[in-house]
Amino acid sequence: MRVLGVHPSALLFSEIYLRLEPLGLETVAAAVEQAGHDTRLLDLQIFSHGDYQRQLTDWKPDAVCFSVNYLANVPEVIDLAREAHRRLPGCAVVVGGHSASFCADDILAQAEGAVDCVVRGEGEGVIARVLDACHGPAALDAIPGVVTLSGTGPAPLLVPTLERCKPARHLARRRHKYFIGELDPCASIEFTRGCPWDCVFCSAWTFYGRSYRMLSPEAAAEELAGIAEPNVFIVDDVAFIRHEHGMAIADEVERRGIKKRYYLETRADVLLRNREVFERWTRLGLRYMFLGIEAIDEAGLKAHRKRVDMDENQRALEVARELGLVEAINIIADPDWDEQRFDVVRRWAIEVPEIVHMTINTPYPGTETWRTESRRFTTRDYRLFDVQHAVLPTRLPLPKFYEQFVKTQDVLNRKHLGWQAVWDVLGIVVKLLARGQTNFLRMLFKFGGIYNVERWVADHGREVRYQISLPAPLSPGAKPSRDDLYVHHQALVAPE
Numbered sequence: 001m002r003v004l005g006v007h008p009s010a011l012l013f014s015e016i017y018l019r020l021e022p023l024g025l026e027t028v029a030a031a032v033e034q035a036g037h038d039t040r041l042l043d044l045q046i047f048s049h050g051d052y053q054r055q056l057t058d059w060k061p062d063a064v065c066f067s068v069n070y071l072a073n074v075p076e077v078i079d080l081a082r083e084a085h086r087r088l089p090g091c092a093v094v095v096g097g098h099s100a101s102f103c104a105d106d107i108l109a110q111a112e113g114a115v116d117c118v119v120r121g122e123g124e125g126v127i128a129r130v131l132d133a134c135h136g137p138a139a140l141d142a143i144p145g146v147v148t149l150s151g152t153g154p155a156p157l158l159v160p161t162l163e164r165c166k167p168a169r170h171l172a173r174r175r176h177k178y179f180i181g182e183l184d185p186c187a188s189i190e191f192t193r194g195c196p197w198d199c200v201f202c203s204a205w206t207f208y209g210r211s212y213r214m215l216s217p218e219a220a221a222e223e224l225a226g227i228a229e230p231n232v233f234i235v236d237d238v239a240f241i242r243h244e245h246g247m248a249i250a251d252e253v254e255r256r257g258i259k260k261r262y263y264l265e266t267r268a269d270v271l272l273r274n275r276e277v278f279e280r281w282t283r284l285g286l287r288y289m290f291l292g293i294e295a296i297d298e299a300g301l302k303a304h305r306k307r308v309d310m311d312e313n314q315r316a317l318e319v320a321r322e323l324g325l326v327e328a329i330n331i332i333a334d335p336d337w338d339e340q341r342f343d344v345v346r347r348w349a350i351e352v353p354e355i356v357h358m359t360i361n362t363p364y365p366g367t368e369t370w371r372t373e374s375r376r377f378t379t380r381d382y383r384l385f386d387v388q389h390a391v392l393p394t395r396l397p398l399p400k401f402y403e404q405f406v407k408t409q410d411v412l413n414r415k416h417l418g419w420q421a422v423w424d425v426l427g428i429v430v431k432l433l434a435r436g437q438t439n440f441l442r443m444l445f446k447f448g449g450i451y452n453v454e455r456w457v458a459d460h461g462r463e464v465r466y467q468i469s470l471p472a473p474l475s476p477g478a479k480p481s482r483d484d485l486y487v488h489h490q491a492l493v494a495p496e
Helices: 023-034 049-059 071-087 098-102 104-111 127-134 217-225 243-256 268-273 275-284 298-304 310-322 339-351 368-376 398-416 418-424 426-434 439-443 453-459
Strands: 002-007 038-043 063-067 092-096 117-119 146-148 187-189 192-194 212-214 231-234 261-266 286-294 326-333 355-360
Touching (some): 002 049, 023 063, 092 127, 098 104, 117 127, 268 275, 268 286, 268 310, 275 310, 326 339, 398 453
Parallel strands (some): 002 038, 063 092, 092 117, 231 261, 326 355
Antiparallel strands (some): 192 212
């Protein structure tokens, strides 16, 4: 069987700061290859819709598998599915991924028969069975995690071990296009899955049922050794939660003599608790660290249920500085902010040496705020659920809110982008250009074209063909249950 895996186009923030390889789709593609199928992968962050249409016309796949990690990509994927269904009536169309797991029924209904099924949860454990069922007598909705228009299968199963499928990186063409900042080019790797915390704005813990699993140190180092790129993004939701795991991987990396530069994300309390681990990884090549600070006051931290305080955040920033790391921080802007609040955050962002990025509080399916705040939505357009648009009522008139948001983000532009950035990292730019890598240099001058108030306001006026459905309302004072939130449950693990 010919199977085409497709990752949708880049979102707004990805047009500037990063472009990451589709690691989840590569992992599913590895399982497809292991099942004996002829497999191709098309990443529309890099390739065009014209390339997709040519694959349908020239290669004529028997199945097309879409990865939907971001809610804003749902309309694009539905349209691409319709295209495959129209051009190749016998082609099976399968959709999976993080966000698809939380809105499977919507995707199926709005695709109107163009999507055969949606796979909820981890796809690599069941994709071979799904493909067999698409072209055989077996019932699709008898497979764990599979949802069709005619029924829903058993609950999704966690894969028994993370060693089960290494990503099929060889299928991703033009790998030199993947980067994050000056780590250009950059591959991605996953040491763990899941998160034991329960922040109200996040769906990572609800997807995995608050489980936490680790790749063995030997397998982690073996995969790292096979990566050709000099730079690696460790994509774990929270890196090095377990001290012994981080140290054991470091042992294997040193033993094998692996030389890379790394970027990772973690929490302030984890950095403070496991400073020794992060210190060791700086010696192994850790260059960038993203800290999920989210707020600059106690009220904001409490609202997000971060379970850290301002003192811990400040001490973590100081530790990262002492380790010589380049730090990036995210702050969540609330639609209820006024000019004064934006000004406070702006002045703070100017004062600190870190790269300060900002997102907008967005209740996503799978988050606790999705169940508690969705009745207040001002839009149900999937495309605006990208943490860069306001989907809840703003205290300021919408153009004024975006004006303040862009003005605050411009702090990043003035501190870390443009000609000043080129001058500050001239040696890095020259080395990258000598190797033919232009992603980093191009990103330095994209800010004004992407962060544009008129563009964002106009986005709210576009014709809406696909709208996300709202969840059933909760009773007054009630909180969503695990069954309301979770995709996976820790006890439900597939057999070896």
